[in-house]
Amino acid sequence: MYLGIDIGTSSVKAVVMNDDDRPIAAASVPLVLSLPRPLWCEQVPEDWWQAVVDSLDALAAKAPAAMEAVRSIGLSGQMLGVTLLDATDTAIRPALLWNDGRAAAECTDLHARFEAFADIVGCRAMPGFSAPKLLWLGRHEPDALARARRILLTKDYVRLRLTGDAVSDRADASATLLMETVRGDWHDGILAACGIDRTRLPRLVDSTTVSGTLRSPLARRWRMPAGTPVAGGGGDNMCAGVGVGAVQPGTAYISLGTSGVYFVANNRFVPAHRGGMHTHRHAVPGLFCQHAVVLSAGSALAWIAGLLGRDIGGLIAELDARELSPDTTPVFTPYLAGERTPHDNPLLTGTFSRLTHMTGPLHLVQAVLEGVAMAMADGHAALTGAGARIDRVFLTGGGARSALWTRLIAATIGRPLHLVADQRSGPAIGAARLARAAIGGPLIAPAANQASVAVIPVDARLAEQLDRKRSLFHGHLRVTAT
Incomplete structure (x- = not known):
């Protein structure tokens, strides 16, 4: 058995997977976001750890035999965050997350300092990334x-608690914009510009190598073998790529989570110079990955459900049963977090337009789904316009x-979408596969069924309706002054 732990934005998920890549047991614990000021988004690192503890306690209670058979652990986590720890490894302040937008001015400063910034790290500096946020903190x-003696990404904070070792993998670390992506090492010039040096950053390893071993008291608590290896792992986008099978050049996936991610595996390093895209190292050795990201996807749906006082599952079931024509729904731009x-x-900012007396709650909800879909289409156009080869898209x-x-x-x-079995x-599955690879096993089991459980075809009539609507979508962008 292999254990994969994913520290996401909205929850921690832990999965025990067998040698055929089949999930045997799973547990999940929710997390809460803090939005203390406009553009700010934070979480308390201790909450990540407590959610991991609660998840693994649950697995040890309901699947003790599976936990006793775990041979290695893999870690996945939300990317780009900044966690500052003092000399006692206590968090100095809440962590700044991937969708935190406070550091726009610092992005401009990094570009002025490094003319070839995107060629070094893989993309332009954007506010959610680690490097500009560190520059913001310094100012x-x-x-x-x-006071910070360690600066860690989300999953690497959890790794520190699990093993006592301050380590990151080169895939997740490449997205901090503090690393020379092709060389796979911290860039001292960028570190200095951000007011830090490499002594405060973790040691770097590959995603498929061992980074440390589980502390003995924790192994006993969770009924796992003493000295269980912990793999390098990866950022959640890279681990999702491994989990769905996007491990060959030209394979891609779209993920509809808190954010919307469009991920393409590539065997070439293609730095992104425009269009809000970014290129990093994949968790698969020898591969890179190109990303387009919509910051508000599932979070936009949660927002409208909260405004309506309705359960998300109930709204989706009602819409699926009674699909409305896009010709009757409003236009929604899903830019709730930029x-x-x-x-x-x-x-x-987000907008609703084309509202009438006939607009009801379900029209608003479908408009949110359509708005996210049209934003994902913008991401698709940006990727293909930058030369990304996309042969097959998983969902x-x-x-x-x-x-x-x-x-x-x-x-x-x-494009048709290949729906995976476990959405x-x-x-977490990708992290478990990396855990197996770290101790000499295959990345993906030969017996694993890589076929999608369903193929969602392109509905030509729906495509025509949405294509007409996209001109209105693009015409209703709004920028706030603050």
Whole structure:
């Protein structure tokens, strides 16, 4: 057995997988976001750890035999975050997350300092990434940054608690924009520009190598073998790629989670110079990955459900049973937290337009699904316009359970979508596969069924309706002054 742990934005998921890549047991614990100011998004690192502990306690209680058979552990986590720890490894302040938009000015400063910034790291500096946020901390909270003895990504904070070792993998670390991506090592010039040095950063390993071993008291608590190896792992986007099978050049996936991710595996390093895209190292040795990201996908659906006082599952079931014509629904731009691809603008805001007396709650909800689908189509256009080869697209994430949403996305990008069997555990399964590879096993089991459970075709009529609507969608972008 192999254990994969994914520290996401909305929850921690832990999965025990067998040698045929079949999930045997799983547990999940929710997480909460803090939005203390406009553009800010934070979480308390201790909450990540407590959710991991609660998840593994649950697995040890309900599947003790599976936990006793675990031979290695893999870690996946939300990317780009900044966690500052003091000399006792206590968090100095809440972690700044991937969708935090406060550091726009610092992005401009990094580009002025490094003319070839994108060629070094893989993309332009954008507010959610680690490097500009560190520069922001140095300017606005200098005491906090000065006290920091370790600076870690989300999953690497959990690794520190699991093993006592401060380590990161080169895939997740490449997305901090602090690393020379092709060389696979920290870039001292960028570190200095951000006011730090490599002594405060973790040691780097590959995703498929052992980074440390589980502490003995934790192994006993969770009924796992003493000295269980912990693999390098990867960022959640890279681990999801491994989990769904996007491990060959030209394979891609779209994930409908808190954000919407369009990920393409590539055997070449193609730095992104525009369009809010980014290129990093894949967790698969020798591969890179190109990303387009819509910052508000599932979070936009959660937002409208909260405004309506309705349960998300109930709304989706009602819409799936009674699909409305896009000709009757409003236009929604899903920029509730700004947008990354293709606008690279943290100040974009969400809008509803084309409202009438006939507009009801379900019209608003479907408009949100359509808006996210059209934003994903913008990401598809940005990737293909940059020369990304896309042969096959998998679909995963919690939003993939909506039949309507899957049809909307297939229609907007003009490609059939291959729906994977487990839409919610892709990153955790990918982490478990990396754990197996770290101790000499195959990345993907030969017996594993890589076929999708369903293919969502392109509905030509729906595609035509949404194509007409996209001109209105693009015409209703709004930028706020603050």
